[in-house]
Amino acid sequence: MVTKQYSGSPEDADLTRADSLARELFSDIANKWALLIIETLGERTLRFSELRNEIEGISHKMLTQNLRMLERNALVEREVHPTVPPRVEYTLTEPGQALKRTVDGMCDWTHRYLGHIEASRRRFGT
Amino acid sequence: MVTKQYSGSPEDADLTRADSLARELFSDIANKWALLIIETLGERTLRFSELRNEIEGISHKMLTQNLRMLERNALVEREVHPTVPPRVEYTLTEPGQALKRTVDGMCDWTHRYLGHIEASRRRFGT
DNA sequence: CGGCATCCAAAGTGATACTG
DNA sequence: CAGTATCACTTTGGATGCCG
Numbered sequence: 001m002v003t004k005q006y007s008g009s010p011e012d013a014d015l016t017r018a019d020s021l022a023r024e025l026f027s028d029i030a031n032k033w034a035l036l037i038i039e040t041l042g043e044r045t046l047r048f049s050e051l052r053n054e055i056e057g058i059s060h061k062m063l064t065q066n067l068r069m070l071e072r073n074a075l076v077e078r079e080v081h082p083t084v085p086p087r088v089e090y091t092l093t094e095p096g097q098a099l100k101r102t103v104d105g106m107c108d109w110t111h112r113y114l115g116h117i118e119a120s121r122r123r124f125g126t
Numbered sequence: 127m128v129t130k131q132y133s134g135s136p137e138d139a140d141l142t143r144a145d146s147l148a149r150e151l152f153s154d155i156a157n158k159w160a161l162l163i164i165e166t167l168g169e170r171t172l173r174f175s176e177l178r179n180e181i182e183g184i185s186h187k188m189l190t191q192n193l194r195m196l197e198r199n200a201l202v203e204r205e206v207h208p209t210v211p212p213r214v215e216y217t218l219t220e221p222g223q224a225l226k227r228t229v230d231g232m233c234d235w236t237h238r239y240l241g242h243i244e245a246s247r248r249r250f251g252t
Numbered sequence: 253c254g255g256c257a258t259c260c261a262a263a264g265t266g267a268t269a270c271t272g
Numbered sequence: 273c274a275g276t277a278t279c280a281c282t283t284t285g286g287a288t289g290c291c292g
Binding site for chain 3: 064080085086087088
């Protein structure tokens, strides 16, 4: 599991390091914008401005920041066309596509339980 | 999809409302702490203080805040035992368990691609 | 157009104190 | 023990403007 903690025995050192990396990676991708970018990019390759338009409410800064992060983690590939005006395209890599499939599950879940949850909110007093 | 936008035709009103709810719900749950709570609670029912200990790095405030949010969205059930000292237990509901299964997929993904991504980071220059 | 830097507002943290 | 509240501090996010 992602949340496993250090047990103290020396032979666990590698496992612990791997876990802390896993945890860091999890923290990177477990955020609204990153997941929405992955979902959106799952359909097809998109330019920066197209992504900006598709993802309602994302700021220029957050889009840039998250794209860099996703690139760093090899989820997204960035291709620059040296034209005027510049044209930069983003594509999901294989690991990115694999992650997208799990995020699809989250989206499906969202829609499946929408009514259930809406009712719960009313019960809760919005 | 979660990111669908308003098209303007009146008959889309319900769909649009559902989508905005879905989007809001997605924003609620697509965050580091909420997903970690769901993962941790997936194993078994836990008390507030147990959760706090299991989830490394979460603050008292964020735990409270996210638990309320998860309760509001019917992902978590809160059971108060009126004893001294008080005992409050949190359990995943059925929708919560369903969501956990998809988050498990994310965790699996994290571990499967760990090496791949670690290499990419080095290439990227940390 | 895409990216970066800047500034300001908002959210999160950790400590602490107080209630039931 | 669980939860709420407050406060000072840090981090993050949004808006804006400039550059290649």
